Amino acid sequence: MxxxxxxxxxxxxxxxxxxxxxxxxxxxxxxxxxxxxxxxxxxxxxxxxxxxxxxxxxxxxxxxxxxxxxxxxxxxxxxxxxxxxxxxxxxxxxxxxxxxxxxxxxxxxxxxxxxxxxxxxxxxxxxxxxxxxxxxxxxxxxxxxxxxxxxxxxxxxxxxxxxxxxxxxxxxxxxxxxxxxxxxxxxxxxxxxxxxxGLTDRLADTLAALDLSHLGPGLLSGVGSEENDVAHDLWALAHDRITLHEFTDRHGYHGSDEGQLSGVSWREDPTPVLNRLDDYRSITADSPRAPHNRSLVQTRARQRALAELESALPRHRRLAAVLITRLACRWLALREQxxxxxxxxxxxxxxxxxxxxxxxxxxxxxxxxxxxxxxxxxxxxxxxxxxxxxxxxxxxxxYYERRACRLPRSWTGLPTLIEVGASRAPESTGVVTGVAASSGVVEGRARVVRDPSTTELDEGDIIVCETTDPSWVSLFLLAAGVVTDHGGMLSHGPIVARELGVPCVCGTDNGSYRISDGQRIRLNGDLGTVTILE
Structure with a gap:
């Protein structure tokens, strides 16, 4: 064998x-x-x-x-x-x-x-x-x-x-x-x-040479993604603009553990979606939290960032900068598709x-x-x-034994398994660092999420998790910010966070184990830091 x-x-x-x-x-x-x-x-x-x-x-x-x-x-x-x-x-x-x-x-x-x-x-x-x-x-x-x-x-x-x-x-x-x-x-x-x-790397190099790296998240916002459509339709379902059948026809392939064949899709069990509808009903059409208004804000943010980039370049280099930005955005949307x-x-x-x-x-x-x-x-x-x-x-x-352990982020040779329950060592103070993935600074209560289908968020809560998949969109609409252990600028969580205007720090390695559920934290999506306040 x-x-x-x-x-x-x-x-x-x-x-x-x-x-x-x-x-x-x-x-x-x-x-x-x-x-x-x-x-x-x-x-x-x-x-x-x-x-x-x-x-x-x-x-x-x-x-x-x-x-x-x-x-x-x-x-x-x-x-x-x-x-x-x-x-x-x-x-x-x-x-x-x-x-x-x-x-x-x-x-x-x-x-x-x-x-x-x-x-x-x-x-x-x-x-x-x-x-x-x-x-x-x-x-x-x-x-x-x-x-x-x-x-x-x-x-x-x-x-x-x-x-x-x-x-x-x-x-x-x-x-x-x-x-x-x-x-x-x-x-x-x-x-x-x-x-x-490759496109994003070229854009990052251009921005770094101009000392404009802070424009990166803004230039990669408002690209239009499949998860944006999920957010729009979740809101529409809550406000009776589409039926549940129409929603599951469009998005029912999402669901808990959707990256595994053994997961249960919303088509099979729409309960996680139905349980969120009351939260979305409280978001009126003219609210800044409504998905269509979020999308508009992010599109404008990208336009402002692009205008700032153009103004920093000599005229003969502007066309190339605009082209690389548009290509990067188009291909980011294709990633989610x-x-x-x-x-x-x-x-x-x-x-x-x-x-x-x-x-x-x-x-x-x-x-x-x-x-x-x-x-x-x-x-x-x-x-x-x-x-x-x-x-x-x-x-x-x-299978169930293995669910009690996780792998480190990287290793050489054989990994040392980390027992999920024993690995939690929350800190009372300190700074968790990662990648500045979506701009903005927010303070709020940390909600350490292992299963999005069973998590309840209050307004102002910040999601702290290992990683995300498209079924998490229902939480992104309610969260003030997102912190993930894994991923980089092109990972799913940061892409969706930028689409919805949610500040995000990703790639913290073990943030969801250093931060305790309920702690008050400050997330800085411009610097890539999460400060534990209490």
Whole structure:
């Protein structure tokens, strides 16, 4: 058994090259929490192939490099104790042969920090091929991305209609289709992530040279994102301008733990949405807190920041500055669209899986509602027969054990697991530092959030969490500010915070464990600091 196959069986890497460095940054935001057996085996190969196909399309890789490695060390991602981690060394290799970026830039933009020992070793050997392939691929991608996203939205609704009546073979066909579509949109999503990182890095360099780095969050605000649409429709639902059915048709693929196939979507259980409606009903149409007014404010903030940038440049350099800003904003919006795209495929896969679960219960193979998530994709695809109760019970027990631990932000070799309960060591005073991701200064009560579906916020509360996903938008509308452990300027939380005008500090590493629920804090989204006041 190869080490990759061993990971798919155990959901862990008991042995790994001691010289490789790993991170939970970025990848933990896409797939937060602990993987079930079915969740990981369904996604492992498509994600790895998506990374490699993306680099092939940009000319970075050759066709011989598009394969699924047998060694976990050679993959762009893997699992440790059931949780996702990215291979920093693989991304550094790619950055070192790609024009317009570097290992330093990749670490900062994708993972929110740069290691002290990072040394750029750029090589031009692939530049001719990249320059021949990448511009054409990048130029075509936005329209292709928009078209595929629109098609997947329609496909989701068509597939979910009548999914509860499918037989076993039909469910497998839907699953295979969802998996192929996931890989297709993930390829485009990764191109967007890579290109937007380079564009944002160029913009940051321009601003730093002019001593205008403070304009960065403003220039990247008001770009228009899928989560903005969720916010608008949440408000519209609360004010009876759309129905719940219309809302779940548009956004029902979001929900608790949506980055995991085992999560429950709003389509399946809209309770978390319904529980927020009273809060949104108190926001009138003319309130500054209303989503449409927030969007207008952020668009104007971007225009003011752009005007300040132009005024600081000689006339002959202004056009280039405007162009790079517009491109960065366009590709940031595509980042959120891509994430929504693969979540759409998750919702269809989830529907087919839950139907298969009911069929297996009827056959006596399993006996609980979510038991199927503790079988592998290959096992389900081959046709599961006989009792699997003991196997499922063992895997479920390991799954819940792993939920009690988390991974560090980065490590070399094997990670030291951090026990969630024991790791809390709140401070009475002090300053937590991170990335200045969305401008503004606010003071308020810290609300340390582990599960957004069960959290109640009062006006003026500041969300403090490990990471966010699109289902958190319902909280963002109510929060005075956001602090996250993971991520950088291009992570989901900061993008949505800038869209809604919510001050944000991200990439604090362990802020949600240093800050105690209920403490009064001051968040400075301009400096990237969180001060514990009491």
């Amino acid at each position: 190869s080490s990759r196959q061993n990971v798919e069986t155990t959901l862990d890497n008991a042995t790994i090259d001691p010289n490789l460095t790993w991170t939970t940054g970025n990848v933990a935001e896409a797939f937060p929490g602990v993987f079930s057996t079915l969740g990981f085996t369904f996604l492992n190969e498509p994600v790895e192939l998506a990374f490699r196909t993306m680099f092939l399309r940009l000319g970075v890789f050759t066709s011989n490099q598009v394969y699924v490695p047998e060694r976990a060390e050679d993959m762009f991602w893997t699992l440790f104790a059931g949780r996702a981690a990215a291979n920093i060394d693989k991304f550094r290799e790619v950055a070192n042969i790609t024009p317009g970026t570097s290992a330093t830039a990749i670490e900062q933009q994708l993972f929110g920090y740069v290691r002290q020992e990072t040394v750029d070793e750029n090589s031009v050997r692939r530049y001719p091929i990249i320059l021949a392939k990448a511009p054409r691929a990048v130029a075509r991608l936005p329209k292709q991305h928009d078209a595929e996203f629109a098609e997947v939205r329609l496909w989701r609704l068509a597939q979910l209609d009548g999914i509860d009546e499918l037989d076993y073979a039909q469910c497998l066909a839907v699953l295979a289709d969802a998996r192929a579509r996931f890989q297709s949109i993930m390829i485009k999503h990764l191109v967007v992530a890579f290109v937007s990182s 891509g994430k929504a795209g693969y979540l759409l495929t998750f919702d269809v896969a989830r529907g087919a899986i839950r139907r298969l679960n009911s069929l297996l219960i009827a056959d006596g193979v399993i006996d609980r509602a979510d038991d199927i998530f503790h079988l592998s994709y290959d096992e389900v695809r081959a046709g599961v027969t006989g009792s699997r109760h003991a196997q499922v019970d063992h895997r479920r027990a390991r």
